[in-house]
Amino acid sequence: MDKIRIIGGTPLVGSIPISGAKNAALPLMAACLLTDETLTLSNMPYLADIITMANLLAQHGVHLSMSDQTRGPNGLSLGRILSLNAANVNNLTAPYDLVRTMRASVLVLGPLLARYGAARVSLPGGCAIGTRPIDLHLKALEQMGAEIELVDGYIHAKVENRLKGADITFEKVSVGATENILMAAALAEGTTTLRNAAREPEVCDLAYCLQAMGAKISGIGCDEIIIEGVPALHGCQYSVVPDRIEAGSFAAAAAITGGDVELIGITMDIMQSVAEKFEEAGVSITETPRGLRVRRSAERIRGVDIMTQPYPGFPTDMQAQMMALLSVAEDASMVTETIFENRYMHVPELMRMNAKIIVHGSSAMIRGVPELKGAEVMATDLRASVSLVIAALAAVGETVIHRVYHLDRGYERLEEKLVRCGAQIERITSAKQPLRFEAA
Numbered sequence: 001m002d003k004i005r006i007i008g009g010t011p012l013v014g015s016i017p018i019s020g021a022k023n024a025a026l027p028l029m030a031a032c033l034l035t036d037e038t039l040t041l042s043n044m045p046y047l048a049d050i051i052t053m054a055n056l057l058a059q060h061g062v063h064l065s066m067s068d069q070t071r072g073p074n075g076l077s078l079g080r081i082l083s084l085n086a087a088n089v090n091n092l093t094a095p096y097d098l099v100r101t102m103r104a105s106v107l108v109l110g111p112l113l114a115r116y117g118a119a120r121v122s123l124p125g126g127c128a129i130g131t132r133p134i135d136l137h138l139k140a141l142e143q144m145g146a147e148i149e150l151v152d153g154y155i156h157a158k159v160e161n162r163l164k165g166a167d168i169t170f171e172k173v174s175v176g177a178t179e180n181i182l183m184a185a186a187l188a189e190g191t192t193t194l195r196n197a198a199r200e201p202e203v204c205d206l207a208y209c210l211q212a213m214g215a216k217i218s219g220i221g222c223d224e225i226i227i228e229g230v231p232a233l234h235g236c237q238y239s240v241v242p243d244r245i246e247a248g249s250f251a252a253a254a255a256i257t258g259g260d261v262e263l264i265g266i267t268m269d270i271m272q273s274v275a276e277k278f279e280e281a282g283v284s285i286t287e288t289p290r291g292l293r294v295r296r297s298a299e300r301i302r303g304v305d306i307m308t309q310p311y312p313g314f315p316t317d318m319q320a321q322m323m324a325l326l327s328v329a330e331d332a333s334m335v336t337e338t339i340f341e342n343r344y345m346h347v348p349e350l351m352r353m354n355a356k357i358i359v360h361g362s363s364a365m366i367r368g369v370p371e372l373k374g375a376e377v378m379a380t381d382l383r384a385s386v387s388l389v390i391a392a393l394a395a396v397g398e399t400v401i402h403r404v405y406h407l408d409r410g411y412e413r414l415e416e417k418l419v420r421c422g423a424q425i426e427r428i429t430s431a432k433q434p435l436r437f438e439a440a
């Protein structure tokens with residue numbers, strides 16, 4: 001398995017292009033199942049999770065083709081272009097082997113059921129950060145007339161004729177359930193109202209793409225979304241929103257090293273709650289013509305209190321990175337995780353690097369230390385892994401991070417982007433196959 005070796009202590013200086021958001025790209029890919037015309041997605045990141053979704057769609061019978069990296073007139077990367085055509089879907093089963101490696105696979109359920117009247121999708125099971133049920137997805141589909149049975153670890157869903165519009169109130173804000181039902185409702189008969197819907201920029205991105213495909217949706221970005229079902233959708237071209245979590249991760253890396261970095265392609269509007277906490281911690285984030293500039297304005301990071309919340313609150317996907325940053329603050333911080341029950345896997349690893357953190361239930365108290373120290377540590381999930389990279393970039397001495405395949409799920413060319421800003425980071429590769437796009 002690959003490892004990453006980092007020698008800490010060099011301030012990051014330079015510019016970093018921000019890729020398209022993984023969490024927007026995955027549902028957008030699933031949306032291709034809603035039409036027999038071609039959906040063309042640009043600004044696509046090239047990541048292990050994207051390849052998993054491509055392989056899942058390919059085994060349903062979707063035809064996919066992906067371009068090489070594209071560049072704009074100024075030489076900046078515009079990501080890749082992915083074309084998806086679901087005119088010849090011949091298999092309605094999402095198998096366990098693919099779903100268990102990536103929970104977002106469950107996003108094929110709504111579109112398959114809406115367009116073909118049936119789907120068989122493996123139950124995703126738990127993951128490193130919690131039990132993560134999908135009851136909200138299933139309950140909403142049942143309200144729309146689907147018959148759902150759980151058989152041998154699979155969800156068997158079917159509907160006579162079309163799904164029917166319904167008035168759905170989610171008990172909890174769920175990104176995935178909102179996305180699944182948005183897609184299902186786009187092709188349902190009649191009007192669907194989603195209350196307590198997720199408002200994340202990635203959910204909005206999906207809704208805007210569905211609109212471009214001919215869906216009738218109002219209330220995008222609000223917690224009440226109204227979808228008037230249409231009999232068919234068409235193809236379109238759509239560009240994936242930039243990755244606010246990747247941008248926030250690099251902002252934390254710039255801040256912890258006392259650097260000065262321009263994050264190219266990201267905008268302040270989707271970074272507000274994160275930018276506010278950085279400002280409180282003594283890190284200035286300002287708009288530039290190309291993106292955002294991040295630099296430390298205080299001598300030392302200041303302690304801040306953070307509570308994760310659905311958007312527009314502070315994202316759970318930035319919690320671990322912020323904790324790495326706060327571990328070198330001049331005073332104490334309190335972090336409270338309200339979205340997932342087991343999202344402190346990075347804490348014991350950060351403690352191996354001299355961080356002083358105490359976890360009590362869903363809260364963690366971080367007492368800042370003057371410096372972190374390099375150590376051998378283990379990546380446990382995607383955001384936990386990048387928090388270790390951030391800590392290592394500031395730590396005294398050498399850090400070796402094991403199990404970095406987690407990073408490849410969500411960070412495109414991470415080492416290359418950091419090296420361009422002066423970081424001393426290298427991948428120690430084991431004899432493993434490189435990432436490969438297998439679809440036809």
Ligand code: UD1
Nearest residue numbers: 023104132133134135136137173174175176177317339340
């Ligand atoms: C998405 C993101 C993930 C992010 C999370 C929260 C993708 C691919 N992943 O995950 O990176 O951390 O949003 O912002 O976009 N829940 C239920 N029942 C359900 C569904 C969810 O109880 O049917 C609970 C979950 O266990 C969790 C909370 O609701 O406690 C929020 O989960 P959800 O927003 O659904 O997360 P995902 O869509 O899986």
